[in-house]
Each structure stands twice: as structure tokens, then as C-alpha cells.
Amino acid sequence: MELGLSLGDATLSKSSDGFITTTATATSVTTAAASTTEGVDKSLGFCMALGMNPLNGTTHQHTEKSHDDVLEEDDEQILKDNQGGMIKDATVSSQRIFSMNPPPVQLDLLPSTPVPRHTSFPWSSDNNGSSEGGSSGRGLDGRRVTTTEEATSSFRLEFMSYGSERGFEIGNDTVVVERGSSRVISDEDEPGASRKKLRLSKEQSAYLEESFKEHSTLNPKQKLALAKQLNLRPRQVEVWFQNRRARTKLKQTEVDFEYLKRCCETLTDENKRLRKELQELRTLKTTSYPFYMQLPATTLTMCPSCERVATTSATILPPSSTNLTKAVEQNSPKPTSLIVPLSHAPPSTNTHHQPAAS
DNA sequence: GCCATATACAAAATTACATCA
DNA sequence: GGTGATGTAATTTTGTATATG
Numbered sequence: 001m002e003l004g005l006s007l008g009d010a011t012l013s014k015s016s017d018g019f020i021t022t023t024a025t026a027t028s029v030t031t032a033a034a035s036t037t038e039g040v041d042k043s044l045g046f047c048m049a050l051g052m053n054p055l056n057g058t059t060h061q062h063t064e065k066s067h068d069d070v071l072e073e074d075d076e077q078i079l080k081d082n083q084g085g086m087i088k089d090a091t092v093s094s095q096r097i098f099s100m101n102p103p104p105v106q107l108d109l110l111p112s113t114p115v116p117r118h119t120s121f122p123w124s125s126d127n128n129g130s131s132e133g134g135s136s137g138r139g140l141d142g143r144r145v146t147t148t149e150e151a152t153s154s155f156r157l158e159f160m161s162y163g164s165e166r167g168f169e170i171g172n173d174t175v176v177v178e179r180g181s182s183r184v185i186s187d188e189d190e191p192g193a194s195r196k197k198l199r200l201s202k203e204q205s206a207y208l209e210e211s212f213k214e215h216s217t218l219n220p221k222q223k224l225a226l227a228k229q230l231n232l233r234p235r236q237v238e239v240w241f242q243n244r245r246a247r248t249k250l251k252q253t254e255v256d257f258e259y260l261k262r263c264c265e266t267l268t269d270e271n272k273r274l275r276k277e278l279q280e281l282r283t284l285k286t287t288s289y290p291f292y293m294q295l296p297a298t299t300l301t302m303c304p305s306c307e308r309v310a311t312t313s314a315t316i317l318p319p320s321s322t323n324l325t326k327a328v329e330q331n332s333p334k335p336t337s338l339i340v341p342l343s344h345a346p347p348s349t350n351t352h353h354q355p356a357a358s
Numbered sequence: 359g360c361c362a363t364a365t366a367c368a369a370a371a372t373t374a375c376a377t378c379a
Numbered sequence: 380g381g382t383g384a385t386g387t388a389a390t391t392t393t394g395t396a397t398a399t400g
Contacts, residue, residue: 220366239388249370
């Protein structure tokens with residue numbers, strides 16, 4: 001059985017039994033019970049769409065490109081801003097009121113622990129100029145969630161600690177902020193450490209998650225804004241989004257695999273059932289009408305003009321190669337034609353009857 | 359218009375580190 | 380405290396699209 005699988009953008013919803021069904025634009029996946037057999041009614045196969053969550057936008061949203069030099073300048077500017085103005089930014093952003101859009105997501109890949117929901121991002125409603133994917137009008141929709149004082153405090157504390165330290169790469173001096181603390185490690189402190197790994201704080205991760213729900217990809221402006229907002233380097237934001245997309249795809253692949261597995265199991269069961277049914281029919285035929293097996297099979301046809309039944313004899317095929325058998329063997333639930341052995345059928349090839357003279 | 363080159367970006371694969379049981 | 384499994388930040392490789400000369 002061949003399976004064509006396409007993981008394109010799709011607007012998906014879950015059916016009641018948990019299967020993913022397509023509702024719109026997905027590049028459909030045709031499995032192919034239907035396509036393996038010529039002449040088999042294709043409507044009897046099944047189609048499904050296995051789509052990546054579009055996440056409210058297109059996969060490629062790069063509306064602008066910026067040169068490396070520009071990025072470098074922006075990075076430096078962000079570093080300056082981070083060092084100086086992050087406390088204010090963080091405080092303000094954490095106190096924003098965010099709204100939630102119902103995400104068209106078939107997979108909830110968000111952390112299981114509740115996090116403050118933010119949907120107002122630097123590129124979002126408050127500065128809509130670069131907003132993409134229809135984020136306008138998202139500000140107040142009645143489902144807004146006010147961040148808790150605890151979250152606000154934690155957020156502010158996090159940024160205060162970040163902001164009070166120079167926790168970023170400046171020239172060759174790379175400094176790393178450890179998770180949940182304001183401790184700073186620099187390359188000069190540990191010359192042997194080529195790659196220290198930063199663990200993002202919960203707040204940072206939550207914010208990135210929310211922004212990912214807005215845009216699964218970032219244009220340079222959004223990246224810079226997010227980096228500034230979270231006191232991260234733009235490169236870190238970029239990497240996070242890359243990894244996040246990879247995780248989403250991996251999870252989706254797992255879901256797709258399970259779905260296809262179930263489909264395969266269903267088809268296998270159906271195949272078994274049909275084979276058994278065929279065997280029973282053969283047995284019945286052999287025991288009841290053994291004589292028929294000696295005669296050529298005949299196809300019944302109805303003459304449209306005279307409405308008389310005509311017969312077309314055919315060489316009887318071995319059981320394993322009859323159309324019915326073929327259909328069953330190829331998982332087709334419907335044979336293309338049925339050859340019926342008729343004992344009384346004359347060996348005629350006449351398919352049309354002249355009207356009786358009288 | 360066609361071609362070569364440079365640039366930017368994303369996906370995929372991989373590495374390496376941090377955390378946890 | 381040592382260890383393997385796991386999650387994930389970061390890096391490398393590769394392919395594609397676009398701009399430019």
C-alpha cells in the first residue's frame with residue numbers, strides 16, 4: 001500500500017473520534033487503497049490531510065530582509081537598550097493585558113503548566129505597522145487574561161536581574177545568564193567552555209510560545225523586537241523559533257504516524273474480513289454448484305434497446321485472478337465487475353439482439 | 359534575458375549541555 | 380554522588396529564494 005504524505009499548511013480540526021480532518025486548504029494526502037488498482041472507484045478510497053499548524057499565518061513571512069550590517073547594528077542597539085531600559089520594558093510588557101485567539105492548533109504543544117497568556121507582542125496590536133496574519137483587533141475581545149501579580153513580579157524580577165547585569169555577548173566577551181538566577185558567567189571566567197547553554201526562564205519561554213502562536217516564523221523586525229522584549233540576543237530568538245518549528249513538526253509527524261498506523265490496521269482488518277468472506281463464498285459455490293465451475297463464466301448485460309438480457313461468455317479465470325479476488329487482494333471494497341457463471345448460457349458473444357421479426 | 363555570485367533564511371541533522379529520575 | 384535518559388539551546392550542513400552585477 002502506497003501512502004502519499006504531505007505536511008503542508010492546513011486548517012485542521014479534530015473529528016469527534018479524535019482523527020484529524022481537513023477543513024480547508026491542506027494539500028491532501030491520498031492513501032491509496034484507491035490508487036493502487038486501475039479502474040477502482042476512487043471515491044472508495046479515503047483522503048486525509050495531515051497538516052502543520054499554520055499558526056495564524058504563512059510559513060514564510062519574510063516581508064523584508066535586512067543586511068548583516070543592519071542586524072549587527074540592531075543587535076548592538078538592542079544590547080544597549082537591554083542594558084539600560086529593560087526594567088521599564090519588562091514591567092510594562094508584563095502588565096499588558098493580553099487577549100487570546102482560539103488557536104487553530106491540532107496539537108497543543110504548550111507547556112502543561114499554566115503560564116501567563118500574552119498575545120500582545122511588539123509587532124502586534126500596539127504597533128500594528130509590521131503586523132502580519134491579521135492580528136489587528138486582537139487587543140480586547142472579552143477573553144483577555146490579566147497577568148497575575150505574582151507573574152508580574154516574577155517577570156519584573158527576572159528582567160531586573162537580567163537588566164542589572166550585562167548578560168550578553170559584547171565583542172568576544174560572551175556572558176551567559178543562568179536559569180532562574182542572575183549569575184553571570186563569561187568566557188573569560190571559563191576559557192575552556194566553548195558552548196555554555198542558556199536555559200530560558202519560564203517567563204521567556206512562555207512569551208516565546210505565545211509569540212510562536214502568533215507567528216511561527218519571524219521577520220527581522222519581529223525578531224529584534226522580541227529579543228529586546230526578552231532581553232535575549234536576536235540570534236537566540238531565531239534559534240528558539242527554529243527549534244520550536246522542528247519540535248512542532250516532530251510532534252505532528254508522530255501524530256501523523258499514529259493516524260496512518262490506525263488507518264493501516266483498519267485496512268488490514270477489512271482485508272482479512274473480505275478474504276474470509278471470499279473464502280466462504282468459494283466454499284459455498286464449490287459445494288452447491290460444482291458443475292458451474294466447469295463452464296465458462298458469463299457476464300450478464302442488458303440490451304438498452306430491447307431490454308433483453310444477453311450474455312457474454314468469458315474464459316473462466318482461476319480464482320486467484322478473478323476481478324473479485326483482485327479487488328479483495330488490493331483492499332478495494334468494490335469489484336469492478338462480477339463474472340457470473342451461468343449454466344444455461346449459450347456460448348454466444350452476441351451482445352445485441354435484433355428485435356423479433358414478428 | 360541569461361548567468362554567476364552573494365546574501366539571507368529555513369529545514370534538517372547533529373552536538374553539547376542541563377536537568378532529572 | 381554517579382549514571383543514563385531526556386529536553387533543548389546552539390551549531391553545522393544543505394537547499395532555496397532573491398538581489399545584484
